[in-house]
Amino acid sequence: MFRVGRSRTGLGLFATRLIKRRTRIAEYKGPLLNAKEAERAENRGNRYLFTINSRWTINGTPRRNLARYANHSCNPNADPIIKQRRIFINALRDIQPGEEIVYDYGNDYLNNVIGRSNCKCSRCRKRRARKARERRETMKRKAKRKSKRKAGRSPAKKTKKTRNKRAGKTVRSA
Numbered sequence: 001m002f003r004v005g006r007s008r009t010g011l012g013l014f015a016t017r018l019i020k021r022r023t024r025i026a027e028y029k030g031p032l033l034n035a036k037e038a039e040r041a042e043n044r045g046n047r048y049l050f051t052i053n054s055r056w057t058i059n060g061t062p063r064r065n066l067a068r069y070a071n072h073s074c075n076p077n078a079d080p081i082i083k084q085r086r087i088f089i090n091a092l093r094d095i096q097p098g099e100e101i102v103y104d105y106g107n108d109y110l111n112n113v114i115g116r117s118n119c120k121c122s123r124c125r126k127r128r129a130r131k132a133r134e135r136r137e138t139m140k141r142k143a144k145r146k147s148k149r150k151a152g153r154s155p156a157k158k159t160k161k162t163r164n165k166r167a168g169k170t171v172r173s174a
């Protein structure tokens, strides 16, 4: 129901058919590490550690663990479900064919590994684009106000005003 493909951040998981809400998409598989082993792996820079609880962590590095290719999103369409010591990635809502399968990695990962200002998920990119557009519009408005003030001081505008006044008088007297 999915394939590994190119995504904005490297590789990602993509639906190859409609995946109905609550469908189990994949299992996040790998050796089980205890807290000490997990800490050592983390210090070595392992980025595929999935914490089950304070005692157990799954090391998702093996390539056969296709679930490791699912990227993070702040607006996820999938959700990891923990059952005993296993992790399943389930569809949070209907996922359309071709859509990237993404889940929320959690605040810890977002703050410490990705960095909030570096998140490339669709929601964060849209938010950043909107902010950039707003900044551009504010700049434009400011530039316009400036040019208006300048125009007010220009003699050309004054002549126009006097001419209008005169025209008004003519109309009234007529």
Ligand SMILES: [Zn+2]
Binding pocket: 073, 074, 075, 119, 120, 121, 122, 123, 124, 125
């Ligand atoms: Zn994001």
